[in-house]
Amino acid sequence: MLMTLPVFAATLTLSPANVNVKAGQKFNAVITLDPQGVKNYTVKVELKYPANLLEIKSFTFASNWMPLSQTGYDLVDNAGGTLIKTAGYPGGLTSPATFGTVSFVAKATGSGTITVGSNTQVLDASNGNVLS
Numbered sequence: 001m002l003m004t005l006p007v008f009a010a011t012l013t014l015s016p017a018n019v020n021v022k023a024g025q026k027f028n029a030v031i032t033l034d035p036q037g038v039k040n041y042t043v044k045v046e047l048k049y050p051a052n053l054l055e056i057k058s059f060t061f062a063s064n065w066m067p068l069s070q071t072g073y074d075l076v077d078n079a080g081g082t083l084i085k086t087a088g089y090p091g092g093l094t095s096p097a098t099f100g101t102v103s104f105v106a107k108a109t110g111s112g113t114i115t116v117g118s119n120t121q122v123l124d125a126s127n128g129n130v131l132s
Contacts, residue, residue, distance in 0.1 A: 009130055010036055010132065011036065014030070018113050029102045042127075044121045045085050045116065047114055049081045054107065059102050068086040073085075087099070
C-alpha cells in the first residue's frame with residue numbers, strides 16, 4: 001500500500017528585493033518567514049547583495065527570535081556582499097512572521113538585486129530543512 005503525505009514548504013520573502021538607489025541613500029529590507037502552517041523552529045538566512053552598490057549598516061531581529069551568533073551562523077561581509085543571520089523561535093511558529101530587518105546604505109548610484117542565498121535553511125521539529 002502506497003501512502004502519500006502532504007508536502008509543506010516554508011517560504012522566505014525579502015522586501016524590497018530589487019532596488020534602484022542613489023549614492024548615500026538609506027533603506028530597509030524586511031525578511032519575512034511564512035511557515036505555511038508547519039511549525040518552524042530555526043531559520044538561517046543567507047542574503048547576497050551587490051557589494052559594489054550596497055553596504056549593510058545593521059541587522060535587527062524581530063521580537064521573539066533568539067539569535068545564534070556562532071561562526072558560520074552570523075556574518076556581515078560588505079566586501080563580499082553576504083549576510084548570514086540565524087535564530088531560533090522558542091516553541092516554534094506556524095503563521096507568517098517577520099524574521100528581521102536589514103538596514104542598507106547605497107555606496108553608488110544604480111540598481112541591483114538582493115537574493116536569498118543557497119545556504120538558507122528553515123528547520124522543523126526534526127531539524128529537516130522545509131524551505132521551498
